[in-house]
Amino acid sequence: MTTVERLKDKRDEKARPHLRQYAPVWLLREDVLAEDESIQFHVLFQHNLHGWVNRRYRYDGFNNTLYHKGQTALAEDDALPYMMETPYIEAGVDDIPNAYGG
Numbered sequence: 001m002t003t004v005e006r007l008k009d010k011r012d013e014k015a016r017p018h019l020r021q022y023a024p025v026w027l028l029r030e031d032v033l034a035e036d037e038s039i040q041f042h043v044l045f046q047h048n049l050h051g052w053v054n055r056r057y058r059y060d061g062f063n064n065t066l067y068h069k070g071q072t073a074l075a076e077d078d079a080l081p082y083m084m085e086t087p088y089i090e091a092g093v094d095d096i097p098n099a100y101g102g
Helices: 001-023 076-083
Strands: 026-033 038-047 049-058 063-072
Touching: 001 026, 001 038, 001 049, 001 063, 026 076, 038 076, 049 076, 063 076
Parallel strands: none
Antiparallel strands: 026 038, 038 049, 049 063
16 A cells, blocks of 8 residues: 555545535545645535535644635536536435534
8 A cells, every 4th residue: 555545544534524424525636745744635515504515624644633724615506517426425314413513
């Protein structure tokens, strides 16, 4: 397993439990910054208050920390092409009680 694969696995272990509340979630883009041992990535999901959002995160592998770096709203028509792809996190249930805490 390469260093990049290990870093992505560590990112998934940290990010998936947090993002599961928003499922389905699509991974739009990821930039591996190997020299910083980090990954910056964008995900798409439908937030119950904000509608469709493109949210940016940074995973710091050295500190094993996930940082929320902001989000932008997306029109449903703009989100539709991404929804045709396989999600990064599948929806297990329609909604999770007390979800959307952050």
